[in-house]
Amino acid sequence: MGATKTASKNPPAVKIPTQRFISSATDIEKAVAAAAKEEKGEPLSPAARIFRQPQFNCHIIAILGMGKFICADDLKGGLEGTLVRHPRFSSVQVTDLSGRDKPRWVPTKVNLDDHVIYPDISDATTAAADDDPVVGDRFVEDYTAGLYHSPLDPSHPLWDIHFLAIRTSEATCVAVFRIHHSLGDGISLMSLFLACTRRTSDYESLPSLPAARRRSAAAVSGFGPWVLLYWIWTFLVYAWNTLVHAFLFVASAFFLKDTRTRIMGSEGVEFRPKRFVHRTISLDDIKDIKNAMGCTINDVLVGVTSAALSRYLSRSYDGCLPKNLRIRTSLLVNIRPTPGINALAEMMRKGSGAKWGNQMGYMLLRFPVMECEDPLDYVRKGMAVVEKKKKSWEAIFTYISSLVIVKTLGFKVGTVLCHRIVSNTSLSFSNIVGPMEEVGFCGSPLVYIAPSVYGHPQALTIHFQSYLNKMKVVVAVDELVIPDPHKLLDDISHSLQLIKDAITRF
Secondary structure (H helix, E strand, C coil): CCCCCCCCCCCCCCCCCCCCCCCCCHHHHHHHHHHHHHCCCEECCHHHHHCCCHHHCCEEEEEEEECCCCCHHHHHHHHHCCHHHCHHHHEEEECCCCCCCCCEEEECCCCHHHCEECCCCCHHHHHHHHHCHHHHHHHHHHHHHHHHHCCCCCCCCCEEEEEECCCCCCCCEEEEEEEEHHHCCHHHHHHHHHHCCEECCECCCCCCCCCCCCCCCHHHCCCCHHHHHHHHHHHHHHHHHHHHHHHHHHHHCCCCCCCCCCCCCCCCHHHCCCEEEEEEEEHHHHHHHHHHHCCCHHHHHHHHHHHHHHHHHHHHHCCCCCCCCCCEEEEEEECCCCCCHHHHHHHHHHCCCCCCCCCEEEEEEECCCCCCCCCHHHHHHHHHHHHHHHCCCHHHHHHHHHHHHHHHHCHHHHHHHHHHHHHCCCEEEEEECCCCCCEEECCEEEEEEEEEEECCCCCEEEEEEEECCEEEEEEEECCCCCCCHHHHHHHHHHHHHHHHHHHCCC
C-alpha cells in the first residue's frame, strides 16, 4: 500500500496511513435494517459498550517481533484462513439511530486491504536501522505511539495489522496488531491469536501452554466434623475478604484515591497517546525465585514490580520513600472461562460457535511500595496481598454490581463510576502466559510477543508476557507524566536481579 499523509502530531519520519471515516449514516442505517430483517446481530455486552465510550475507548496493541519478512499476499492468506473467520473480527458494531435498540454485532464482508497495512519507510531509515538496530527500535516506538492519531474506521471490523519492514534490536521486522478492546478481553484475544499460530517444529500443531496450577484437594477430601469446620472457616474467610474488598472498591468510586505520585495520571490522560517500550528478562530467573519462595510466578511479578516502583519513586523523594504510600492497580478479571486454543482454532476452521465476549469484573490490588532492606520482603508482602485476593469473590461482586447499576441507574452512570474507579488508581498491571515452544505466524517464526493497551484513564501500564524461556516486560506510559519509561524498565530488570541474588542467601 502506498504512503499516505502523516498525522500532524507524529514524528516526521513516521508515516501512518490515515483511516477512512463514514461520511454519512446511510451505510449504518442499511446494516441495521438488514440485521432486523434477517434477525441477525448479537447485542454488545455491557463491558463492550463501555469500551466504546470516549473516556474508555481502549485499544489492545500487540507488538510482534518477526523472524523474517512476510509479503502482503502471504499475510492476507493467513488471516483469511484464521482470524477473519472469527465472528468478532468479521462484524461491525451498529447502533439503531432512533435509540430504541442496543448496539449490535452485525456480520459483514471483510476486505483485508482495509486492515493489512504496509507503510512506506524511507530507504535512509531502513539503512540506518541496518547499521544500528536502536534506530529501528525508536522507529517502532514512534510508529506505535502515533497509531493513537489514526483511529480505526467504525464502518469496518475494529482491528488492523501494521507490518513494519525494519530491523530492530531483537527482530528482523515487526508487526503491530491493533484490536479494539470491545472485541474481547486481553486473555481471550491472546488465546485467539495463538490459535492462529503453529509450532515451528510442526506446522500442523497448535502451540501448548503451561498447565494451570491447581490447588490440591487432598487436605479436604472425605467427610467429617473437621472437614465441615474447614469449609465453614473457608467460607467465612472468603466472605470477610469480599466484604472488605467490596467496601474499598465502592469507596474508590467516590473518595478513596491513590497517593499522588509521579506515576499517577492527570486529567485527560485517556485522550493522550501512549509510548510503548519493552524489555526481555529471564523466565528461568523468575521460576528460580518462585521455587525458592514456594509461590507462583504472578506472586514473583507482583514483588518485582513493587520493588521496581519503590526504586523508581524513591528518586522523587530524594531516596527516602514516605510510609503508607497507596499505589494500586485495577485488574480486569474475565468471569467467563476462556475458550481453549484448540476450541478457538476449531471455531475458525469450521465456523462453529464458542463462548466469547467480555464478562469482566474488577479487582483492586495494592502494591507494597516501600523501603525494604531484604529484597525478598517485596515478594513476601506481595504474596500476602495476592493471597487475600485469591480468597475473595471481589471480581464476581464487581461484575454483578456493574450489571445491576447499568440496569437500574443506566449505562451512563455505570460508565462514570467505572471511570472514577480506574482513574483513582495508579496503574494497570497484567500477566499472560504464552507458548512454551517457538511458534510461527503466517510462515514467520515469532521472536517475541509484546502486548499492551491505550485509551484508559491511567498514565502507566505494566504488562508481562511469557514466551519460550523469556518474559517480555511491556511498559506503556503517558510521556507528559512519565517521560523516562526506559528507566522504569531498568528498575524492573535491576529489581529482578536483586531478588534473584537474594535467594542464594535464602
